[in-house]
Amino acid sequence: MNETLSIGERVAWYRRxxxxxxxxxxxxxxxxxxxLSKVENGRIELDRLSVIRALADALDIRLGDLLAEPSLLDWPGDAQGGAVSKLREALMDYKQLSPFLAADDAEQPPDLDILRAEVGSAWSAYQDAxxxxxxxxxxxxxxQAQRAVRMYEGDQQQQAKALLAMAYQGAAMVLTKIGEADLxxxxxxxxxxxxxxxxxxVVTGSLFRSVSHxxxxxxxxxxxxDLVMNxxxxLEAGLEDGSPTYLSIYGTLFLVGSMAAARIEDRSTVRDFLAEADRAAQRLGHDANHMWTAFGPTNVAIHRISTAMELGDIQIALDQGPRVDSSTLPLERRVRHSLEIARAYSAQNRxxxxxxxxLDAEELAPEQVRYHFIxxxxxxxWVxxxxxxxxxxLAGVAQRLQIVA
Incomplete structure (x- = not known):
């Protein structure tokens, strides 16, 4: 099948x-x-992932099979080809995974400060969509991080392992965005x-977020x-004297968990998770981006809108969503919020x-719009x-998203 089929048509195709x-x-x-007949004929719009997930499970297929997630075949703008294949090779290079197999020809190990800056650059690129x-x-x-782990000892090796963990997390986050779920x-x-x-x-808590995501x-x-709960x-033991970074990692976990709970229509857990995230945000006191979490009161508010949409509470999303000022957050978060409000408007035929x-989101973050479900x-x-x-x-954006013939 190509990418021109609607979700309802895909349901019909797999059902047959x-x-x-x-x-x-x-x-x-x-x-x-x-x-179901109206879904397959396009008279009912499927816009809740919990419902799409249930259909995928019943058909014994992946969620992505119904969402028509595009593969990473092209990049707009200044991109170079082969990016994902090179990342796949890096992840599957067994020589890098064992100190007994890897050969380090360089006399000096990587500078940890430079490596830390490079990890930050990758995360910044992700947050800039x-x-x-x-x-x-x-x-x-x-x-470089794997080489640092092999060549350093003691405290410096521990630092290198933390940087390696954050590099892997950055890879996981961007690969999720472009539909490479297994990688x-x-x-x-x-x-x-x-x-x-x-x-x-703190780094371990950050990776718990990544695995949950x-x-x-x-x-x-x-x-x-359940992973968020565990x-x-x-992390609770260190919460009382937790640093701003610690609070951000802790609070962001609950934001991920709120989305999972919403998609299984577990309303009480959604409320509990958002309330816990809000308490952490209020302790933090402002929007921040510690450990690339974009965490604070605004991100909690954004997740209230996103979970409302997942639960089918469209009017709540429309009442509250446009009032949220997301200008203090990284671009990826701002665009994601705009797309959620667009979904709410569409649900009311606006x-x-x-x-x-x-269109505004596409101008700001074309790659994010190209690869996002909404x-x-x-x-x-609409087409x-x-x-x-x-x-x-409408014809222009449809052509750029490559979803119509």
């Missing part, structure tokens, strides 16, 4: 491949055959191992929620307002709903 009548699939997800740049930077950073999981898993070996509890992205929602219990937000889903549905020829603006 399974030899499954509409009545059976509808029953498996607790719906009626009439509802420059995923192609981050993907190109990370392979060399991983190689993202590999990166997060290795990052958590390096973090625990570093003895740095990978579980969330892979549709393992209950596991993601990770938070592990397409012009929603399209304007998508704009691709919205634009596909399908047009009775005549789509407007110039």
């Amino acid at each position: 491949r399974r030899g499954m009548p509409q009545e059976v699939l509808a029953g498996l997800v607790g719906r009626t055959a009439d509802w 420059r995923y192609s740049r981050a993907t190109r930077l990370i392979p060399d950073i991983l190689s 993202a999981w590999m990166s997060a898993d290795r990052g958590l191992t390096a973090a625990q070996e570093s003895g740095n509890i 990978c579980l969330l992205s892979n549709g393992r929602l209950t596991a993601a929620r 990770s938070a219990s592990f 397409m012009d307002e929603a399209l304007a937000l998508v 704009p691709r889903h919205l634009v596909t549905n 399908r709903q047009q009775r005549g020829k789509p407007s110039y603006l």
Whole structure:
């Protein structure tokens, strides 16, 4: 199948491949055959991941099979080709994983201060929604960090392990964004191992967030929620005297968990997680970006909107979402919030307002819009709903997102 099919059409295609009548699939997800018929014919718009996830599970396919996640085949702007293949090679280079197999020809180990700056550059590229740049930077950073771990001893080796963990986490975050779920999981898993070996509890907490996020992205929602609970219990011991960075790591965990809970429609846990995140944000006292968390009161407010949309509380999202000033946050967070409001507008048939937000987001962060579920889903549905020829603006963004023929 190509990327021109709507989610409903994909549901119909996989259902027929399974030899499954509409009545059976509808029953498996607790719906009626009439509802499913309208979904497949485009008369009901699927915009809640919890419902799409249930359909994917019932059809025994990946969530991404219904979302039509694009593979990383091209990059806009100044990108160079082969970025993901090089990162894949770096992750699968067995020689780098064992001190017995790797050969370090250089006389001097990597400078840790320079390595720390390079890790920061990769994370900054991610937060600026420059995923192609981050993907190109990370392979060399991983190689240098692995070499540092092998060549240093004592405290410097522990620092190197912490930097290696953060490099792996950066890889996991960007790979999740571009739909490389298996590579993202590999990166997060290795990052958590390096973090625990570093003895740095803040870095370990940060990697708990990354693993939880990978579980969330892979549709393992209950596991993601439960990992957040367990990770938070592990971090609670140091919370009373926690630094701003510690508070940020702790609070961000609950934001990830709130999204997982929302997608399994666990409203009480959503409330509890957001309340705990808000307490950490109030202790922090302002928006900040410690350990690249973008954590603070504003990010908590943004997640209230996102979880409301996942739970189907569209009016809450519309009442509160436009009032949130996200200008203090990194670009990736600002654009993500705009896309959520666009989804809410679209749900109330306010397409012009929603399209304007998508176009603004595309101008700011074209790579993020190209690879995110929300704009691709919205634009596909808008094109399908047009009775005549789509407007110039709508046709343009559809062509750039490569979702219509």
